[in-house]
Amino acid sequence: MRAPLQWVLWDVTNTLLKVRASVGEQYCKEAERMGLNLDPVEVDAAFRQVYQHHCSKYPNYGITHSMDGQTWWMGVVQDTFSHCRVFSDSQKALESCSSLGLKLGVVSNFDKRLERILHVCGLLPHFSFLITSEEAGVAKPNPSIFDQALQKCGTLAASVAHVGDDYVNDYLTSRSMGIHGFLLDRHNKYKNSVPRQHRLSSLEELSSHLQLHMQ
Known part of the structure; x- marks a missing residue:
């Protein structure tokens, strides 16, 4: 049964x-507030490279390296994934x-x-x-x-x-x-x-x- x-x-x-938007687009908006003019396509490519590196070196948000999610995302635009x-x-x-x-x-x-x-x-x-x-x-x-x-x-x-x-x-x-x-x-x-x-x-x-x- x-x-x-x-x-x-x-x-x-x-x-x-x-x-809502690509990571590159969101990061570039944040960068504009600091007077930086960046190319979203280049930022997107850079993010993918860095993200894959961190996933490989510190898998699962660095939990095995005594990191938490907030620390793992340090350097990432604040609240990217809340948009x-x-x-x-x-x-x-x-x-x-x-x-x-x-x-x-x-x-x-x-x-x-x-x-x-x-x-x-x-x-x-x-x-x-x-x-x-x-x-x-x-x-x-x-x-x-x-x-x-x-x-x-x-x-x-x-x-x-x-x-x-x-x-x-x-x-x-x-x-x-x-x-x-x-x-x-x-x-x-x-x-x-x-x-x-x-x-x-x-x-x-x-x-x-x-x-x-x-x-």
Whole structure:
């Protein structure tokens, strides 16, 4: 007998929220306040290089080097990732999950500022708990972060769904654990590699997919 669906876990970045402008554009705006005139394309390229270096040298926001998220982002324009735009289908999708009697949680490769960001965007009240990679000590695709989420849910993986936009971090990892993983594929990149019943072109499709697992 199939276990009834009870929870939906959510990725955040590029699933529920996206940064309004490129990192280069945002940094250049800050630089203008100090009288500097920089090229957003060059700043974008520099950011990607530095970001990858820090990820490699100090993985998961430097937690193994006694750093916290704020320290890790030192030198990064303050509140870069708080300048977010909520996708037009996010709020309704979260409300639809709640109306189905499902509880919601977050599993995100982010630091402790995520709670404040979700609060500013008006999404925080939807969630019973948040697990960030900084607090968990591991990042997706490490299955341990999902194990911690399942402990928070207090139920079996078969009673949990997960929604995210990353093929490996979100879809493959959650599915490998027996969670009902759904890949948010807004640009149809994976239409030939992910079964249609596991793939969402928009969050508007989520409710009907979840109801199939509740019957």
